[in-house]
Amino acid sequence: MNKENLELNVAIFFCQQLDPDQDSNRRVIEKELGPGIKFFPLPCSGRIEPLHFLHAFESGADLVYLITCPVKSCRYQQGNVRAGKRIAFAQNLIREIGLDPERLILINIDPPLPKRIDLLTRELLEGAPVKGHSLLSRL
Amino acid sequence: MPVKYHIHTAPVPNRFPTVIRSGVIAWEEGCLKCPKCVKRECVYGVYDKRGLDSRLMSDSLDSLCKDCFRCVQNCPNRLIHKALNPDYKNLGDHYWTPEIISKLWFQAETGRIPVSGAGYGGPFSGSGFDAMWTDMSEIVRPTRDGILGREYISTQVDLGRKHQALEFDTLGNLLSPPYPSVEIPIPIIFDILPWSPPRDRINHTLLRAAKKINTFSIITQEDWHPSLQRYLNHIMLYLTGDPEGFDKEILKKLRLIEIPDGLKVLEIQKWLKGINPEAVIAVRIPLNPQAKDRALELTQSGLEILHFMADEFGRDQGEAPLFIKDRIKEVHLHLVKNGFRDQITLLAGGGVAMAEDLAKLIICGADAVTVDIPLLVALECRVCRRCAEGIPCPVNIAQIYPPRGQARIRNLIAGWYNQLLEVMGAMGIREARRLRGEMGRAMFFEDLEREIFLPLHKRN
Numbered sequence: 001m002n003k004e005n006l007e008l009n010v011a012i013f014f015c016q017q018l019d020p021d022q023d024s025n026r027r028v029i030e031k032e033l034g035p036g037i038k039f040f041p042l043p044c045s046g047r048i049e050p051l052h053f054l055h056a057f058e059s060g061a062d063l064v065y066l067i068t069c070p071v072k073s074c075r076y077q078q079g080n081v082r083a084g085k086r087i088a089f090a091q092n093l094i095r096e097i098g099l100d101p102e103r104l105i106l107i108n109i110d111p112p113l114p115k116r117i118d119l120l121t122r123e124l125l126e127g128a129p130v131k132g133h134s135l136l137s138r139l
Numbered sequence: 140m141p142v143k144y145h146i147h148t149a150p151v152p153n154r155f156p157t158v159i160r161s162g163v164i165a166w167e168e169g170c171l172k173c174p175k176c177v178k179r180e181c182v183y184g185v186y187d188k189r190g191l192d193s194r195l196m197s198d199s200l201d202s203l204c205k206d207c208f209r210c211v212q213n214c215p216n217r218l219i220h221k222a223l224n225p226d227y228k229n230l231g232d233h234y235w236t237p238e239i240i241s242k243l244w245f246q247a248e249t250g251r252i253p254v255s256g257a258g259y260g261g262p263f264s265g266s267g268f269d270a271m272w273t274d275m276s277e278i279v280r281p282t283r284d285g286i287l288g289r290e291y292i293s294t295q296v297d298l299g300r301k302h303q304a305l306e307f308d309t310l311g312n313l314l315s316p317p318y319p320s321v322e323i324p325i326p327i328i329f330d331i332l333p334w335s336p337p338r339d340r341i342n343h344t345l346l347r348a349a350k351k352i353n354t355f356s357i358i359t360q361e362d363w364h365p366s367l368q369r370y371l372n373h374i375m376l377y378l379t380g381d382p383e384g385f386d387k388e389i390l391k392k393l394r395l396i397e398i399p400d401g402l403k404v405l406e407i408q409k410w411l412k413g414i415n416p417e418a419v420i421a422v423r424i425p426l427n428p429q430a431k432d433r434a435l436e437l438t439q440s441g442l443e444i445l446h447f448m449a450d451e452f453g454r455d456q457g458e459a460p461l462f463i464k465d466r467i468k469e470v471h472l473h474l475v476k477n478g479f480r481d482q483i484t485l486l487a488g489g490g491v492a493m494a495e496d497l498a499k500l501i502i503c504g505a506d507a508v509t510v511d512i513p514l515l516v517a518l519e520c521r522v523c524r525r526c527a528e529g530i531p532c533p534v535n536i537a538q539i540y541p542p543r544g545q546a547r548i549r550n551l552i553a554g555w556y557n558q559l560l561e562v563m564g565a566m567g568i569r570e571a572r573r574l575r576g577e578m579g580r581a582m583f584f585e586d587l588e589r590e591i592f593l594p595l596h597k598r599n
Binding site: 011023047051058 | 529
């Protein structure tokens, strides 16, 4: 994992349908990264609101991910599509307040990305853009 | 008439939103802007009070919704859905189920008995404590008045050794000196927590609660701190290390002391009695298939309290683990058979999750019960055991404000106390001491199964 990214505060919102054993799988990463990483499972990624992202940044997150089911695989048919729209809306808000919108990242789980939340998180942090701490977390 | 024991309660809100079974998925896109929106018509005002807890990112929809499904059914564009809340699914484990945890939270918050208005929809038997039913034949008799007024149902129990019979000399003088004894008004003692975040504040919280309801909390020798001296009357000190290294002045003031079972147990008991003859000494013994023989041996040796501990799922340490109620029943009946049961106090703990478990364990032969994990749940624990793995606690229990935690534990125990009264009232029993070992007033699934199905097999 990228050393600089290990020091960042990361918030990961994800749909519970992705990994049925997410609670036990994510513990390895939680133990490794301590309070620097926070996972927030959702009943469906379509449940997300822009407010969630804003709160995450306000609480000191440097990178925020939203992980949704593959396209056309949402259990509620349109949850991941709507999640995409919300993230675009939130990115505009973030840009307006002077934060880097690229710190908010949408991930659609399509092959070859793994569905196990721990493996997926490792992969995401490995390839995460090196951004350093966000303006808000430095305050 | 003696003053009735009563635990005063007051609601204590959660620090973190509670987790309920289902989550609402309400989409805004595609809204028809109906003049009478189903969200505004929610009878519980769930959508009006909507908020987001940024610590857990939990939407208030997931803690306030009562699952009436009106909004789901009535939205004309089908924009509202319900889904299983992932956080609810992840509460606890196979034994400490999400249902048990959410009921414990309710009791800790309100101090009331959890009642479901729609009746009981579950199975009528299961494993563990669910394989046992108590006799409710007196439920319509005036004995129930004890719960609310005229007759007093006592839940007081005595901890300590008792004489089998009193002896007098020819002049009528008592020859058997009384043994030291401790009375507690409710047959519950707070046990050592099997896991928890750092315990400084948690121990203060438990001791405050023990003081409030007038019982004891077991504190280990390692957890001892001089700041706990003000709770000495409510501390049952568990001496895990070298007892001679512990402050003798403190030992002299304690009313209950616990020691681990081992080869030197009688020696240590004698040594402690030499320092504080008025203290009642308990021996903590892991529950295993040899428990009944060990119980008899220690009782014959003159010990006062035997504290049998199962694991956190209520299982003993045998190769094919037996559930705590069955093993305690075995120990109790073995002591009865050998004529020693009334001389000793039996404490039992491990796997006690609900108020009915308390009553059932007493029926199986325990004089009082020790409780652990439910106390943590009262402090909003999710039973995720992250603290045991070295992962930060999601609800930061280590930082609990002791007066607040005390009030929540008090509420929980008040709820359990009221349920114990209900069970005893319905059984027509007015004394917790009489409830002990009353197996004739209970039915056990295995016995019923044997009685009913064994004759059928005999045909062949």
